[in-house]
Each structure stands twice: as C-alpha cells, then as structure tokens.
Amino acid sequence: MSNGMFRARITYPKAGRLRFLSHLEVTNACERAARRAGLPYAVTQGFNPKMKVGFGPALPVGTGSTCERFDLWLREYVPADEVLVRLQSASPSDLAPSEACYVALRAPALTVSLTIAGYDVETGESGSAEDLQGFLDAVVKTGELVVEHKGKQKVFELTSTLPKEPTVRSMNGRVVVDITTRMSERGSLRPEALVMAAFERSGTGGSVLSVTRTHLAEEEEAVRRLL
Amino acid sequence: MSDLWPRIEPLLASVERPARYIDREWGALHPIDPDYRVALVYPDAYELGMANQALSILYERLAAIPGVAPERAFVPWRDMAEQLRGNDVPLFTLESCTPVGEVDLLGITLPYEMTYSNILEILDLAGIPLRSDDRSDSDPLVFGGGPCAFNPEPVAPFFDAILIGDGEEAIAEIVATHRAGRAAGASRSAILAALAGVSGVYVPSMYDMTSGVAVGRDGAPDRVTKRVLADLDSVRPPVSPIVPFMDVVHDRMTIEVLRGCSRGCRFCQAGMVYRPVRERSSDNIVRDVLAGLWCSGHEEVSLTSLSTADHSQLEDILRRLSRRLEGSGISVSLPSLRVDAFSVDMARMLGGGRKTGLTFAPEAGTQRLRDVINKNVTEEQLLATVHKAFSAGWHRIKLYFMIGLPTETDEDVRGIGALVQKVLDTARESVEPAKRGGIRISVSVSTFVPKSHTPFQWDAQVTPEEVRRRQEVLRGSMPKRGVDLSWHASGVSFLEGVFARGGRELADVIEHAWRAGARYDAWTEEFDLGRWISALEACGVDPSRIASRERDTGEPLPWGHIDVGLSVAYLRIERERAREAITTPDCTFDECTGCGVCPTLGVDVILGGGGRE
Numbered sequence A: 001m002s003n004g005m006f007r008a009r010i011t012y013p014k015a016g017r018l019r020f021l022s023h024l025e026v027t028n029a030c031e032r033a034a035r036r037a038g039l040p041y042a043v044t045q046g047f048n049p050k051m052k053v054g055f056g057p058a059l060p061v062g063t064g065s066t067c068e069r070f071d072l073w074l075r076e077y078v079p080a081d082e083v084l085v086r087l088q089s090a091s092p093s094d095l096a097p098s099e100a101c102y103v104a105l106r107a108p109a110l111t112v113s114l115t116i117a118g119y120d121v122e123t124g125e126s127g128s129a130e131d132l133q134g135f136l137d138a139v140v141k142t143g144e145l146v147v148e149h150k151g152k153q154k155v156f157e158l159t160s161t162l163p164k165e166p167t168v169r170s171m172n173g174r175v176v177v178d179i180t181t182r183m184s185e186r187g188s189l190r191p192e193a194l195v196m197a198a199f200e201r202s203g204t205g206g207s208v209l210s211v212t213r214t215h216l217a218e219e220e221e222a223v224r225r226l227l
Numbered sequence B: 001m002s003d004l005w006p007r008i009e010p011l012l013a014s015v016e017r018p019a020r021y022i023d024r025e026w027g028a029l030h031p032i033d034p035d036y037r038v039a040l041v042y043p044d045a046y047e048l049g050m051a052n053q054a055l056s057i058l059y060e061r062l063a064a065i066p067g068v069a070p071e072r073a074f075v076p077w078r079d080m081a082e083q084l085r086g087n088d089v090p091l092f093t094l095e096s097c098t099p100v101g102e103v104d105l106l107g108i109t110l111p112y113e114m115t116y117s118n119i120l121e122i123l124d125l126a127g128i129p130l131r132s133d134d135r136s137d138s139d140p141l142v143f144g145g146g147p148c149a150f151n152p153e154p155v156a157p158f159f160d161a162i163l164i165g166d167g168e169e170a171i172a173e174i175v176a177t178h179r180a181g182r183a184a185g186a187s188r189s190a191i192l193a194a195l196a197g198v199s200g201v202y203v204p205s206m207y208d209m210t211s212g213v214a215v216g217r218d219g220a221p222d223r224v225t226k227r228v229l230a231d232l233d234s235v236r237p238p239v240s241p242i243v244p245f246m247d248v249v250h251d252r253m254t255i256e257v258l259r260g261c262s263r264g265c266r267f268c269q270a271g272m273v274y275r276p277v278r279e280r281s282s283d284n285i286v287r288d289v290l291a292g293l294w295c296s297g298h299e300e301v302s303l304t305s306l307s308t309a310d311h312s313q314l315e316d317i318l319r320r321l322s323r324r325l326e327g328s329g330i331s332v333s334l335p336s337l338r339v340d341a342f343s344v345d346m347a348r349m350l351g352g353g354r355k356t357g358l359t360f361a362p363e364a365g366t367q368r369l370r371d372v373i374n375k376n377v378t379e380e381q382l383l384a385t386v387h388k389a390f391s392a393g394w395h396r397i398k399l400y401f402m403i404g405l406p407t408e409t410d411e412d413v414r415g416i417g418a419l420v421q422k423v424l425d426t427a428r429e430s431v432e433p434a435k436r437g438g439i440r441i442s443v444s445v446s447t448f449v450p451k452s453h454t455p456f457q458w459d460a461q462v463t464p465e466e467v468r469r470r471q472e473v474l475r476g477s478m479p480k481r482g483v484d485l486s487w488h489a490s491g492v493s494f495l496e497g498v499f500a501r502g503g504r505e506l507a508d509v510i511e512h513a514w515r516a517g518a519r520y521d522a523w524t525e526e527f528d529l530g531r532w533i534s535a536l537e538a539c540g541v542d543p544s545r546i547a548s549r550e551r552d553t554g555e556p557l558p559w560g561h562i563d564v565g566l567s568v569a570y571l572r573i574e575r576e577r578a579r580e581a582i583t584t585p586d587c588t589f590d591e592c593t594g595c596g597v598c599p600t601l602g603v604d605v606i607l608g609g610g611g612r613e
C-alpha cells in the first residue's frame, strides 16, 4: 500500500479579514495547521517529500467563503471528529474547519470534481432588488460576457457558465445577488464581474461590497440539488 | 484607544498583497485591556520584517510583562502609504489597529543603513514629529536598537533613546523606567534622563557633539557601554512565534544556537560587536527546535547565528534532530557551512535529505588577501571540500567574495576568477562526464564597506568609480561558462559607507532625501542615488570625506562614545597585523587574544558542551 492510507476531507471557511489571503497563503496556512494539530499526515514520495494534500478550486484575494475544502492523507486512522477538533484548535479562527469526513482513496481530485460554485455578492446599493434583477436578466440574455483581467480579454459563454439564473434578494437592507457558476479549465467567471456588468447596463453604476462563496458542488450533485 | 480597522478595511481592495496589513496570524497576541502598548516597527516591508529574530524575541519578552501589549507595524508599501495619506488614516499597529502615534513606546529596529529613509516614513505616517527635540509629552517614546546602533549618530536626532547591544534584559528595564517616570508625573526630559541611567541606553539629546567628541550632560555617561546577555541559555528563544500567512523571506522556524563569533574576520562588524561567543546547550537547542516546530507548524527549521557551523556540538545536534524528524517531511537548514570542516555526513542531515545548494564564503581570491582579512581558509581546504561535495552528489555551490578590501590589487581581484575556475575544474573532475553540464557555481561579490568598531574602521572605502573598474576586472577574470556572477551596485555601497561612518550631520541629509521621495532604498528598483547626492549637496556634506578618506588612528570618531568592550589598542594591533598579512586565531578554541570584551563587560566565552576547550 502506498504512503497515505486514509483520505480525510476537510471543510473550512475563509472568513473575516482572512478573505484577503491569496490561495497560496490559504493552502500554506492549512498545511501548517495540520502540522500543529499533530495529525499523522502522509508525506509524498520522492526527491522533495511534502505533506500529501489536495485543495479545491482557488479563491481570489478578497473573496470569502463558507465552504472551502481540502483533502489530507493520513498514515493512521484518526476518527473524523478528532481530526476536526484537532484542526480547529490549531487553526486561526477565520480558517477553522467546520467538518471532517473520510472519502475513498481513489476519489477524484477536488479540483477535478468540484465544478459548480455558488456565491453571494453583496452590493453597496440601496436601489431596488427588482431593478437589479432586470438588468442582470438582460445581461444574461445577451449570451456572453466579456471580462477584462490584467489587460487581457476573456469571453464567457453564459449558458454553460451559469447553470442557474442569478437571483437578487434583499437582506438587512442590502441587495445581495446569488450567482452560481460552472468552472472549467478555461477559467472561472468572477461573480462580481456579472454584477458590475448589470450595474453598467443600469447606467447608474454601483459597487460590490463583498463576495462570498457559499456552495461548492460536483456536477451531478448540482444537477440534482441546485437546478 | 481607537481601532482603525473600519477605516483600513476599505483600502485593502486596491493595494498589492493585503496580507501585509491584516494581522490574525497564528501566534499574534491580543491581550485584553493592556495599560501599556509597545509598537515594534521594522523599517521595511512586512515580508522582510517578519524574518527578523530580534523583533520576535522582543515581542515575546514584552508579552511576559504584566499589562504590556506588544504590537507590530511595518512600513506600508508605496501604494498603501498613498492610500493612508489620501484617506487621512495614520500608521497603525497590526494587532489592535491602534494609531502608532497613540502607543506608549515605539521601538524601531536599525537593521541596515539603507532603511534610514523609512524611519522618517514611519514617523511621518504615524504623525509623530521627526526629531526628538520637537516631541511633546503626548508623543510615544521613540526607541531605536539593532545592528546599526553601533554608529547611531546619522539617525540619532530622530530617536529619543537608542539601546546598544542585546535587548533581552534591557527591554523590561526600559519599560519599567518609563512607567515609573509616568506614574510619578515626570516630564519627558526627566524620563529621558532616567533612561540614560539604564545600562546600554544612549539618549542622543543629552550629548553635546560640537567638539567632535560626545560629552554627556546632566549625568549622562560619556561612554555608553553595550548590553550583553551573558548566558543565552538564561533566556529561552521564542518557540511560539507568529506564523505569517504571506510568503516572507526566510519563511521557517528559526532557533538561534549561538551568539557572537570570534573567528576575527577583520572586515566583519558583527564579529567584533557581538563578542564573546555564547553557545546554547545542545539539549536546549534540540528541545526548542522540536517545541518550535510543534507550535508553529513550519516545514523547515534553521539553526541561526553568525556562524552556526562553529557550534561545538553541531554534529550531535543535527544527528538528534534528524532522528526525531525522520519521515515528517520537515528539514533542517544552516545559513552557511564551514570550508575547513565540511563533512558530507553532516551536509546530508540538512535540507531533509535533499541536496540543496551549499554555501561557502572564501571572501577573497588570494591567500595573501585572505590573511589580511583574517579569513582562515585555504585554497586546498576549499578545493577539498568541493571535491567531497560533488563526489557525494551535489552539483550546485554558492560562493561569497568581496572586492575593495584594504590592500587589494588587481591581482587579488583576478584571483577570485582564478579560484572560481579551480573550483569549477575540481567540481567537473569529481562527477561523471555525463553530469558535468549540470554543474552550477553561483558567485556573489559584494563591495567591502568599512564599518565602525572594526580594525578597518580607519580605512578608506574604494570610490564608486574604482569599484566599477574592479568589477570589470573581475568579470574579465571569471570562467565564461558554468558560473552565475552577481555583484552589488557601487552607488548603494558608497551610500552605505557614508552612513556607516558618518556623524550627526547626516540626519539633515536623510530628512532632505526623504522629503524628496526616498523610501525603500534597500530595494534596487526604488533606490535613486541622484536623490541622495542632491541631498548631500543641499546639506553641504561631502560624502567622500566620510567614505573615501583614510583616518589617522588618533582621530576622534563619531562612534567614539559607543563602547562595545573592544579596546582601541586591540583594533590598532589588528590593523597592523592586517597590513603585514599576519593572522590571529579564534579565541573560542585557542587562547584569549586580548580584544578586551570579556574583562570590560564582565562576561566569558560559553560553549554548548560546557566550558572552553
């Protein structure tokens, strides 16, 4: 049997100030927490042995989450609730895991299996939710969205990128947009880009206060549950 | 205390690397209701400052004092500084987002000369008057300390007080004196006078410098003697340090294994000012490394010091650590290895079994010049080491040299190229023909800058033009293939030399350059020599009189009132011996060579295995 007999799957948030961390900063922090937790983590074979871990799809700097995941291979079995408690006590609170379970050793990598992501985009507008919904629908109807990032243009084809229509709701006096996107090798649409496009269409402009990932799901699971 | 976070948060979306400003790292402390706040500020970016061990030691020492909250701040990068100024937000501490201007004690590290402009950036962003003379009772006490404190004069007017030497014990006395003064309702000047009575503390405003020799007023001692921690084992190193999220330089656990170095390299200020050698015991080192890894979760630990390979118990320590860390993926590293005592067994215990690059510092290209600087390394030892390492499977090596050393001739400069060629030849002969193409030798050549408190403190620094000429000679002498050559910009070294041996007149120059936009001068892309030259001209200071002039050994020096325990007679004798290329042995293993430090400071050499051999 290869090094790494057990594969634990951890769910953790990226909350508060720590949403300003980059993906690399988050993955480093999780690995360090696993070492501090004293878990019997497995180490990769070869020239440059490292902790055997696998992370889900990256989040950009500034975007928070309630549902990030990583897999941690263990040399010895530790009950899942103990894995959870040990990791919680070794993590900064805004990254402290909320769930731990075991998955099959041969399960596909998180980056491959998790293709659907849901977000809450909180806007800084007090305008009506209905109006914003109208503008969003109009953007979606055009069928594509051109996003500029670091001087490069990227075209997202919206029917496949948005498995579900974005919906707008009012929450504590704030207008929040719920957006579900499908991620692919060609890239993932930043949900705030869609909201900004709707603002542009409205002609009045607007701002995005925060973006939080609220779901991560596999394709089939999403088809079943989300749609 | 005001919490500035709500005003800082909106700024973070538009700045590079916001992780620099958000705190909340593992190990950061947030005591409840402290009555005394200290801001420890490193005069450079977060990613450099977080690697500084002195800050981490002081953070821990301060946290141990009841009621005291140690907090950190760093120099915001230009984009953030612009945001802060544009939105009227003052510089803040990371932990509680308190305005730095509202803390009780502001401690600024003096790590290298090229950070001097950033000291003013810190004070200005904090809204604290730049000069000690202009501060009032409501301003924090501004303290300095660190390697550049050994010639404090260029920055002296910006500080209320400067600690000379080790801070482990002094920090508590400083805080206690400040608190007692305030409790008694003492004025700022009375508190400063009391601080001048704390051993190792220099209060610049209490000295008259007009004659070129410092004269203490109102009871301030004419000479300030450095603080020294007699026994390193008496203070445990930080084993639960702050673990940064961001990828900082030296992103690993560090345990200081010894302090001081008495190999006696004549160019090396650290080797002179941090005497004597005090080793930590191997039991304590092993215990603290394991505890530190456990608490921090780091994947690497570095055993640090000026010369770790000199620790008398190193082999034993490495053996014990590799046994304990086996299979963990955690590696142990050392800053550099010894040319004269390289062992493959030992090198294998480093880098987690990986053949990471080996680093050696022959410093000069010819035996004559190595004798002048007292670098007791021979060509035979270097080549034998190279042979051993490459035969055992290494294929990369890094060599450090210097140019511009006293008495250097073009022959010495070409000697660097010749020695590198021999290293390359030896390396090639030591590996199978098929692997020869993969051999890389990195050669890093810095420019010698004479420093205070060394036998070369009276010598002239080579002018920038001459440095550039010698760099060309050097380039011409290097093997054409298999070598990566890098060197320092001559302008930076020149300015470093001016700060290293200049006096108080430089404070005006620093302020002038800062007002003209100087920041982050240690960063090549931010450094502008022209700005500094204009500042020197505007202030009527001739930099070549400071850097490029040989001094008479009887001339009063700007750092004459700073006493590190070395006798001037010793430095003079060492300078004479340098001129005659006579070496001086290491007092750690041989007998005392009479530098004066131990008797003056009342301390002794301590070896980790107990006693001197």
Ligand code: SF4
Pocket: B262, B275, B276, B277, B587, B588, B591, B592, B593, B594, B595, B596, B597, B598, B599, B605
């Ligand atoms: S006084 Fe003697 S033993 Fe002490 S550091 Fe100096 S040379 Fe070494």
